[in-house]
Amino acid sequence: MSVARMLTGDRPTGRLHLGHYVGSIANRVRLHQRYESFFIIADLHMLTTRNRREDIDQVSGNAREMVTDILAAGVDPARATFYLQSAIPEVGDLNTLLQNLVTVPRLERVPSLKDMARDAGKEEMPYGLLGYPVLQAADILCVKGEVVPVGRDNAAHVEVTREIARRFNHLYGPVFTVAELIQADTPSLVGTDGAAKMSKSRGNTIALSDDPATVRRKVLGMYTDPNRVRADVPGKVEGNPVFAYHEVFNPDRDEVADLAGRYRAGRVGDVEVKERLVVALERFLAPIRERRAAIEADRGLVDRLIVEGTERTREEVRRTLIEVRRAMGLTGA
Ligand code: ATP
Ligand code: MG
Incomplete structure (x- = not known):
């Protein structure tokens, strides 16, 4: 019997803190025992809100810290594949193909995007930020993710993935599984300053490290x-x-x-x-x-996990993309 495949991950913005642990990591530590697990290091998603050269220069260090934190929190590297999103250009190819399966008003109704457009001012909203849920659909569908653990803010994004998968299957034939959401309705952990949310940008965190x-x-x-x-x-x-x-x-x-x-x-x-x-x-x-400390003492371990995981994932994504192109009739002939 094959086990279902789970996709989960974060933007590589730095070390993880107790809020991340409560909101998502604890759940993943539990779930990764049950599913074949892919952990995305979502650096392309980071670009939607942090795209200065200084931000990008920090990606590889942050990615290493994040993977180290996830392993330290109890994820078994033998049961998880870590991969760097930007190192798999085929994710972008799939994103391009999926972009036509969802409407602009549908994306504008995603609550977190509505909030961001309001906070930043609609004039400041990058095209990529509006497309965030489509890129996330590409992330999930490129590895044929079947289950996706979501916190409160993320459920609406994965709904878009489900709609895109259905739409694709309807237009071109059954290629994708419609991913199931695993809802974790944990409330946000407050910051040390009593603010509603522990968050690096507020400087009110306790890091796992x-x-x-x-x-x-x-x-x-x-x-x-x-x-x-x-x-x-x-x-x-x-x-x-x-x-x-x-x-x-x-x-x-x-x-x-x-x-x-x-x-x-x-x-x-x-x-x-x-x-x-x-x-x-x-x-x-x-x-x-x-x-x-044990992970850090094993020199090169985390780098190796990311490189090998990315290679392995890229193979999967290539296979998916061939299938997608065939189904769509984009055979290049
Ligand atoms: P930070 O907000 O600390 O700058 P970040 O911006 O890298 O970190 P977020 O995108 O805010 O990370 O959070 C990633 C995920 O971690 C969220 O989807 C959420 O599930 C969880 N999370 C983050 N902060 C908290 C918190 N204080 N309480 C519960 N869950 C949290
Ligand atoms: Mg944040």
């Missing part, structure tokens, strides 16, 4: 209940980022309940709650850090 001293410094500097000026003042647990992290990363439920109870009653200081969080986070991060 941060050392113990950095983690401790960041946790001790975290926002708590702003109205609480002293330890004997009753505090708010709801909306308090320190407790939000306890909820997610502290497996000792009794300790969390005890801290929350005493916090509400004004019988525990912020520092103690934070020190307990440091301990919990260390328990979570120490094994990730150890695996990271």
Whole structure:
């Protein structure tokens, strides 16, 4: 029996943080055991919002860090194929062929694009950004992905892939599987500053690769209940980022309940709650850090995985493209 194929991945914008872990990596670590897994390093997607030369120069370093983080988080390299999107020009060929299977108004209705067009001003919207979901369809369909794990923001993109696959099969014959979405409805992890989302651009992250001293410094500097000026003042647990992290990363439920109870009653200081969080986070991060060190000690391992994974994926994509061209009658004759 063949296992279904999963496509997942990220834009190579830097090291991964706890928000990425909660929002997607944890799910992938679990799912990659069950599916044949392709991990895209989506540098062409990065160009839609970051295309200065300095951004591009950082891609290879960021790609290595990202793959290292994913492996350190628990993905088994024997069960995953990593590939660099821009190193497979046939992805662009497929993108060109798929572009005619979706309308402009349909793309304009994708919620994240609507938001970006509003934030940047519609006049500033690059053509490539509008086409983001089509390129994503090319990513998924070029390896014949059958399942795609999605967070909240991404489900609407994969819907476009499904429509394009159906449209293609309808016009040219059954070439593509209509990919299934695996919904992970995890809420965003708040930043250390209490902002709605942990995000590199806000500088409110704890990286999976941060050392113990950095983690401790960041946790001790975290926002708590702003109205609480002293330890004997009753505090708010709801909306308090320190407790939000306890909820997610502290497996000792009794300790969390005890801290929350005493916090509400004004019988525990912020520092103690934070020190307990440091301990919990260390328990979570120490094994990730150890695996990271082992991966880094194995010189060339990550580069090799990316090069070999890209070669292997390129073969797959070439095969897909031959099939696509045949189905469309683009035989070059
Ligand atoms: P950052 O936002 O830190 O600059 P990025 O822009 O490289 O990182 P995003 O595109 O924001 O990355 O996120 C990639 C994926 O990681 C998202 O689809 C989302 O699922 C997940 N993610 C990122 N930040 C968070 C968060 N704070 N909480 C939950 N999930 C997150
Ligand atoms: Mg972001």
